[in-house]
Amino acid sequence: MALCGPATHRLSLVCSKSHARTRRPRKSRGSGVVHILAAYDVTGREGVQVAGYEEGQLDRPRWVGATPLSRLVGALISFKPLYSLLKLGARRVLINTAEKKNIPWREMTKEILESDVYKELESIQSPSVVYPDYYLNPFHAYDEGNLSWLAAAEAEAATLSMARRVVPGASSLHEANEIVRGNWLQAIEQHHLQYSGNSMIRDILDIGCSVGVSTGYLADKFPSAKVTGLDLSPYFLAAAQFKEKKRFPRKNPISWIHANGEDTGLSSNSFDIVSMAYVHHECPKRAIVNLVKEAFRLLRPGGTVAFTDTSPKSKILQELSPVLFTLMKSTEPFLDEYYLTDLEGTMREVGFVNIRTLLTDPRHRTVTGTVPR
Ligand SMILES: C[S@@+](CC[C@H](N)C(=O)[O-])C[C@H]1O[C@@H](n2cnc3c(N)ncnc32)[C@H](O)[C@@H]1O
Incomplete structure (x- = not known):
């Protein structure tokens, strides 16, 4: 099976021998701000530009919060029979779109479900x-949310499909992944190089x-570090452990x-990177x-936190068609709260410094910060 996960591909991004530095955002023609992630070689000379993604003009999409559009979408979703239809529709769109893009969703799912993963x-x-309580809600069109074997079996295909959707212009799934995962890793590495005071990366936690998938990318990128993956779903973790056992040690x-x-119950000051x-x-x-506070507690002084997720400022998300965002909201119950949370402000209140936000692909931002030394 042609997979493009950490088990089968090593990242060789445009600037694999270099690290990236964020330039000041610049105004683009027409609308918002373009964030540039520029590559620098080890001597600090500017190299190839690896990403430049455009912000929309709003702080967040119009379908978020108390706007009339958001209320309309909320009312549609709260009507149970319609919600069930939307849920099924969202699922069908996800699977069909993935398969059209050569991601063998059904085959990958079957392979896991028919394996020894259960052991x-x-x-x-x-x-x-x-x-x-929030974890026990139906989620991503699964009635048991993340607490099911089906969700675990479909998670990798869903992740690959996300990368393909995010970078529609990429010539292959591999290239899409390199952009989405590569720019995220570059942002983490660059932040740590710039602000940690040369502290070694010995321990990484992927919450x-x-x-x-993200854990594998972190382990590939920082091979001398001890990497730990942590999750609330034992089904997902079982799949992670099962796949990891099958790869080259x-x-x-x-x-x-x-x-x-x-x-987490883990010791304070015990990680150099929490992602x-x-x-x-x-x-x-x-x-x-609470997640931001816990990351702060777990990091050593000089340690780097990295949060990557959808960006409320993404131009593409702000311009999403009403049908698509209604489908999206129908399977993501906390999108409104997420978009209304001031993440950088929360990080500042918790004690993080050197907070940097960068659009690392057209839809996602990576927000990094440091625990003061
Ligand atoms: C979209 S998935 C993450 C994908 C993965 N990090 C990657 O990049 O491929 C979100 C994950 O967060 C986990 N999660 C949500 N709330 C959590 C919490 N409070 N503690 C630990 N894991 C949580 C879910 O179980 C789910 O596996």
Whole structure:
């Protein structure tokens, strides 16, 4: 099967031997601001521009918050029979779009569901985990949310499909992934190089690791670090562990932890990088605030936090068609709260410094910050 996950591809982004630096945002013709992620070689000379994505003119999309459009969408979704139809529609659109783009969604799902993945559950599931209320909602068109084998089996195809959707102009799935994951990794590495005071990257925590795709990318990018993936879904973690066992063994094997990222129970000051990729939009505001606080507690002084998720300022998201955003909102119950949360302000209140926000692909921002030394 032609997969483009961490198990089968190493990132070789435009500037693999270099690190990137953020230029000051510049005004684009017509509308918003363009964020440039420019590549610099190891001597600090400017190299190839690897990303330049445009912001819309609004602070957030019109379909968020208390706007008439948002209320209309909310009313449509809260009408149960319509919600069920939307949910099915959203699912069908997701699967068909993925398969049209050569992501073998059904085949990948079947392969996991018919494997020995189930054997991993016992060793990974922690009986002491208490699920927060928001985690028990139907989610992403799954009635059991993230707590199901089907969600675990489909997660990698959904992730690949996301990258393809985000960079429609990419010539291949591989290229789309390189842009989405590569720019995110560059933003983390560059932030750490610039602000950590040369502290080594020894320990990395990937909160909300799902089936381990982001964790694998982090482990590939920082091979001398000890990387841990943490998630609330034992099914996702079982799939992550199962897939990782099938790949070529790493010098530093990844560890997997079943816990709530809001209160991990891990030791304070024990990580150099804490990453959360595409986690916040699945959470209500109170959980986002707790996740930011927990990241701060877990990081060593000089450590880097990196939150990547959809950007309220993305021009593409602000211009999304009403049909598409209604479908999207029907499977993402906390999108409104996510878009209305001032993430950078929360980080500042919690104590992070050097807070930087960068559109690392057309739809997503990566927000990085440092724990003061
Ligand atoms: C979209 S997935 C993340 C994808 C993954 N990080 C990647 O980049 O491929 C979001 C994940 O966050 C997890 N999650 C949501 N709330 C969480 C919490 N409070 N603690 C830990 N994990 C959480 C979900 O179980 C889900 O696996």
